[in-house]
Amino acid sequence: MPINIPETDKKRVVIAGAGFAGLTLARKLIKLDLEVVLLDRNNYHQFQPLFYQVATAGFSEAILNDPASGSSRFFLGITYIAMNEFNQAIDMLDGVANQQGDYTKDARWYLGLAYLKTGNKAKASECFELLAQTSGFYRKRSERTLRLLK
Ligand SMILES: Cc1cc2nc3c(=O)[nH]c(=O)nc-3n(C[C@H](O)[C@H](O)[C@H](O)COP(=O)(O)OP(=O)(O)OC[C@H]3O[C@@H](n4cnc5c(N)ncnc54)[C@H](O)[C@@H]3O)c2cc1C
Numbered sequence: 001m002p003i004n005i006p007e008t009d010k011k012r013v014v015i016a017g018a019g020f021a022g023l024t025l026a027r028k029l030i031k032l033d034l035e036v037v038l039l040d041r042n043n044y045h046q047f048q049p050l051f052y053q054v055a056t057a058g059f060s061e062a063i064l065n066d067p068a069s070g071s072s073r074f075f076l077g078i079t080y081i082a083m084n085e086f087n088q089a090i091d092m093l094d095g096v097a098n099q100q101g102d103y104t105k106d107a108r109w110y111l112g113l114a115y116l117k118t119g120n121k122a123k124a125s126e127c128f129e130l131l132a133q134t135s136g137f138y139r140k141r142s143e144r145t146l147r148l149l150k
Helices: 020-029 048-065 070-082 086-097 104-117 121-132 137-149
Strands: 011-016 034-039
Touching: 011 020, 020 034, 048 070, 070 086, 070 104, 086 104, 104 121, 104 137, 121 137
Parallel strands: 011 034
Antiparallel strands: none
16 A cells, blocks of 8 residues: 655654554654654554443443343443443342353452452452352462452
């Protein structure tokens, strides 16, 4: 693809990537007597801090289309955690943790973490105690977390 960069006598600075760093640098360099060329593979800037909001819209739609979907509810729940929306995370993860499915244990772990974030140690401990009685990935870390909570 041809790139249309005007010829000038100014020194040229080429910035690869128009993300946060590239944009910030470009805005600073443009004030100097330089030709600034900002390249990106996309013709738009991805504002990553809003990805979570975009994700909640996508997962909410997926739940509307398939209300029984444990995976959509689980991922919406952990997206709420990333957004510090712990009560909404609890609403979402509670249903998944209390149903047998592919995401039951994961949901219970994150439900425990969400309860901890709301200060509800009793409910958090219930989650970790159940996980400590299971086999697999969450067992040891639940035991460790329970020791820390005592
Ligand atoms: C979901 C999410 C939420 C976040 N929330 C926050 C927040 O609230 N606060 C905060 O401070 N930080 C947040 N961050 C982190 C922040 O977004 C990154 O630290 C920051 O974007 C890094 O800046 P960067 O310029 O190094 O990379 P990026 O912003 O990722 O930019 C890299 C750019 O390079 C381009 N590029 C890559 N490869 C090529 C190629 N081969 N050719 C051409 N162009 C290319 C990409 O298209 C992109 O535009 C978040 C990140 C994510 C993923």
